[in-house]
Amino acid sequence: MxxxxxxxxxxxxxxxxxxxxxxxxxxxxxxxxxxxxxxxxxxxxxxxxxxxxxxxxxxxxxxxxxxxxxxxxxxxxxxxxxxxxxxxxxxxxxxxxxxxxxxxxxxxxxxxxxxxxxxxxxxxxxxxxxxxxxxxxxxxxxxxxxxxxxxxxxxxxxxxxxxxxxxxxxxxxxxxxxxxxxxxxxxxxxxxxxxxxxxxxxxxQMQEQARRDTVTGLANRYGFETAAQALLLHDETRQMKALLWLDISRFQEINDLFGHHKGDLVLAEVARRIRTLLPEGAVAARFGSDEFVILAPVPSHRGVEELAAQLGQQIKNPIRIGTDRLEAGVAIGIAFAGPGSRDLEKLMQHGALALYHAKLAGRNQIAFFNPAMTRELARRKEIESELRGAIQRDELALYFQPIIDLATGRIRAFEALVRWFHPEKGELTPDEFIPVAEDTGLIITLGNWITRTAARACASWPGDVHLAVNLSPAQLRAPGAALGISAALRDTGLDPARLEFEVTESLFVEECHETTVFMEHLAAIGVRFSLDDFGTGYSSLHYINKYPFSTIKVDRSFVSGPATGLRTEAIIRAVAEMGATLGMEIVAEGLETADQVAGVRAAGCTLGQGYYFSRPVPEHLALRLLEEERGLAGRLLAG
Incomplete structure (x- = not known):
């Protein structure tokens, strides 16, 4: 008993x-x-x-x-x-x-x-x-x-x-x-x-582990989808739901510079900050390496704006990891599900589209989904598919716009510009297909084709004429990018000193090790670099001091834009004086009139480019311009 x-x-x-x-x-x-x-x-x-x-x-x-x-x-x-x-x-x-x-x-x-x-x-x-x-x-x-x-x-x-x-x-x-x-x-x-x-x-326990991210303690993708679907199906409040999709900027740089262990600590701290702001009943998860997703019942559109702003501010605040003070930014895409909505898959698609547009807008941006994004996505998908075919069918062509020595009137270089002549839609501008190529990775194939084709054309020009090629950040960061360019120069027989890559400041906003290695490798064999669209971004002298630039291109808005005047002239003069001191060429873009040419030359610019001299022309017309220019040097300036 x-x-x-x-x-x-x-x-x-x-x-x-x-x-x-x-x-x-x-x-x-x-x-x-x-x-x-x-x-x-x-x-x-x-x-x-x-x-x-x-x-x-x-x-x-x-x-x-x-x-x-x-x-x-x-x-x-x-x-x-x-x-x-x-x-x-x-x-x-x-x-x-x-x-x-x-x-x-x-x-x-x-x-x-x-x-x-x-x-x-x-x-x-x-x-x-x-x-x-x-x-x-x-x-x-x-x-x-x-x-x-x-x-x-x-x-x-x-x-x-x-x-x-x-x-x-x-x-x-x-x-x-x-x-x-x-x-x-x-x-x-x-x-x-x-x-x-x-x-x-x-x-x-295994089920819980299968639904949990071990680094942050938040739900993982599987756990989020399970909890979010339950929230949509069984929520009795009948409130509107908001999906917030966050992408942490500069996280890859943190991993590269400080190691994955500190990268994990940064993610854990970001997750902690997210938890402190979660509304009651919200579900949060870590997606991928540096993305977080939140599904939350919300009272109003304004409430979501305030939540997104608070999340952005919290994540932007410096993170102290040991003795290191790290900073990151965040892009946030937001989509809404109305009361009674149960379609999680569509909500996720809308959130991903909104995040994509937030990232396109720049650092630390917030974007709300709207139906036009879906139409734009369909259009981009169509362009992507057709662009792949265009590369294979040789529908793309290179045009060349001369860059003129403002002191002698002679052609010093040609900038290579890609053109797409669609058999049904006619000519498509680079603004339509280059962003699509960058987002899908096609820019690597396209950029390599542009560099090799332009180098082959330049090899037949007089030895004092250089070639300028625009370089995409995605192309630069591709594995083996520098080796591919070296191979193109070797195969076409072009002297590396005659090639100049034009890069914009956006390449350096998120500085990374690959950028420095790429530029140092090519500079070592003689390739030159030009800082394009100077004056439209941060215009940071830090970039000019750190990277091996030989040329600065003053953006056309300072030359022919609606706000030109004494202020813009003073800015051009200051940039030109800095270039002269540093031994750099200063190119004025967008020249359309003789007065503009005279103004930038007086301000100290050494090179000019624009419709006043010539529109972009096919390769055979570029050769004819060179032939005419050799016998009639200075005609454009004298006229």
Whole structure:
């Protein structure tokens, strides 16, 4: 009994599990009580002894109540089912005691032998069956055996005959053996339940790990999709939902400069800051290496704007990792799901499009999805597909615009410009297809083709005429980019000193190691670099000081834009003086009139480019310009 009470106290959860299984499948319980009902009814009907008839009737009533309780416990929910299950132990003990007393009464009274055999046989059968049937509750099992066997054993001792005395001693021994059977069955059941519970725990743990990002502690992609879908399907608030897709800028640079360990610490800190701002009921996850996604119920469009602004500010704040002070930015794309919307896939597509436009707009920008983005995406997909075919079918052509020495009027260089003549849509401007090429990686193939084709053309020009080629950041950062350009120069026979790459300040906004290595490698073999569109970005002197630029191109807005005047002239003069001091060429773009040419020349610019001299022309016309220029040097300036 001590062990029974110990098992009851220690394994409450196991007992509850086993009891639930018993009540879910109560076939054994129903069988036992139906047999008891039948036994009680037979005894009550056939016994000639009033006291035994009363015992039989009581047994039938208790058995009937057990049938009702068993049914309610297994089939009913709520308070009725709970009450029936709580009443089960008391009912089991009452039922066993009633059977034991009825059997003992039959033994002590003068009645039919067949009724004695029926009652004692049923009592002993039930008492033995209890050992296994109620093994989930050892206390109840032992209590039922005691209440069943003890009255019979006492009755046998009262009768005093040798057979009865033998039975009276056998029953306690039988009870001891059945107790062992009870605990053996209980231990086996308990081990099964423990094993099942451990499997469930491990499965739940593995499922949680499968849904969790180990670096940030946020959900991963799978976990987010599961939680977000549940939020859309089961949200009772019927609020509008906002998806915020965040892309951390400069994270790759942090990884490259400080290592992946500190990069992980930065991600963990970003995740912590995101958590502090999450609205109630929101789901947040880390997507990819440096992207985070949030789905949140929101009261209004204005509320989302404020949340996005707070997220942007928090992430832009410096992050202290050890002795290092790191800074990152963030682009945020936002899409909305109306009340009742359940299409997570479409919402994710809209969020990704919004993020794409935020990144196009520059650093630390926020963009909201609108349907025009979908149309634009379809248009870009169409251009991408057609551009791949155009490269293969040689639909692209190079045009060359001369760059003129403002002191002599001679052609000093040609800038190579790509043109696409679509067989159905006519000429497509570079502004239409170059951004698509950059976003899809086609710019690498296109840029290599431009460099090789232009270098081959330049190799046939006079040796003092240089070639200028625009360089995309994506092309520069491609693996082996410098080696590919070196191979193109070698194959075409062009002197590297005649090639100049034009790059914009956007290349340096997120400085990276690859940029420095690329430029240093090519500069070492003689290739020159020009800083294009100077004056439209940060116009940072840091870039000029750090990188090997030999030329600065003043943006056309300072030459022919609507805001030209004394201020822009002063700016051009200052840049020209700086270039002269540093030994750099200064190119004025967008020259369209003789007065503009005279103005930039007076300001100190050394080179000029624009429609005043020539529009971009095909290769054969570029050769003709060179031929004419050799005999008529200075004609354009004199005219």
């Amino acid at each position: 001590a062990r029974a009470f110990g098992a009851e106290a220690q394994d409450a959860q196991i007992r509850a599990t086993l009891a639930q299984r018993m009540h879910r499948r109560p076939i054994g319980l129903f069988t036992g009580v139906v047999c008891g009902l039948a036994t009680g009814c037979v005894v009550a009907a056939l016994s000639t002894v009033p006291l035994l008839r009363m015992a039989g009737s009581l047994l039938a009533v208790v058995a009937a109540l057990r049938v009702v309780l068993a049914y309610v416990a297994s089939e009913s929910g709520g308070s009725a089912g709970d009450w029936a299950r709580r009443a089960y132990p008391a009912g089991a003990l009452l039922y066993a005691g009633t059977i034991g007393l009825a059997a003992a009464t039959a033994l002590l009274l003068e009645t039919q032998n067949d009724l004695k055999i029926l009652l004692v046989g049923f009592a002993m059968t039930l008492g033995a069956g209890i050992a296994v049937g109620n093994a989930a509750r050892p206390v109840i099992a032992l209590g039922q055996m005691a209440l069943t066997f003890l009255p019979i054993s006492l009755a046998c001792l009262v009768l005093g005959t040798l057979p009865m005395l033998t039975m009276g001693l056998i029953l306690p021994a039988l009870a001891a053996g059945l107790t062992f059977v009870t605990f053996t069955a209980y231990d086996g059941l308990a081990q099964q339940v423990r094993a099942a519970q451990e499997e469930q725990r491990l499965a739940a």
